[in-house]
């Protein structure tokens with residue numbers, strides 16, 4: 001992660017933003033204690049930003065690529081109306097069972113539909129122009145393919161958010177495959193006439209795209 005903003009400033013921002021409820025805090029703690037790479041969880045700041053975007057367009061059908069232990073899916077489920085749906089893709093069984101154990105304890109857990117397996121196969125089957133919002137946060141090597149598919153799955157005025165688009169700054173001088181793909185994805189989005197887009201330096205970089 002890029003740490004140009006001092007930790008106490010981030011804490012102040014978090015203190016003056018909507019707070020996670022007890023279940024979300026427990027899920028973050030559980031992930032911290034039991035997962036090898038707990039920092040994959042997007043965190044309160046990104047999660048709250050997703051909630052703001054979802055509320056701003058009253059998104060009712062939401063797609064997530066990369067569920068992990070379920071924090072962002074649950075966070076989004078709290079932000080959307082009662083009849084809304086979160087369709088989330090996850091390849092690892094272990095993550096799916098952790099997430100399910102938390103979803104089953106939440107009054108909004110029934111909004112979340114899990115697609116086990118590779119996200120690319122799952123999204124190939126989904127209906128074009130049917131989603132209001134998509135959060136792309138799975139493996140970085142497939143980001144360009146994920147974006148190309150999501151731009152079709154999203155309705156006009158819908159929003160796509162891609163996490164980790166700064167990849168700790170590696171995208172400035174990409175050496176590994178993931179950084180190269182992320183840079184290629186950012187360039188593709190920049191030239192995409194279908195979208196208004198902005199890369200925002202929140203945490204590890206959030207690319208926000210609004211479909212025209």
Ligand SMILES: C[S@@+](CC[C@H](N)C(=O)[O-])C[C@H]1O[C@@H](n2cnc3c(N)ncnc32)[C@H](O)[C@@H]1O
Nearest residue numbers: 040041042066068071072090091118119138139
């Ligand atoms: C960065 S984590 C997602 C974090 C989650 N959105 C959150 O904020 O709590 C990425 C997740 O994508 C999953 N993943 C990796 N490759 C995948 C693939 N091809 N299809 C579906 N999920 C995949 C990983 O197992 C991991 O759980």
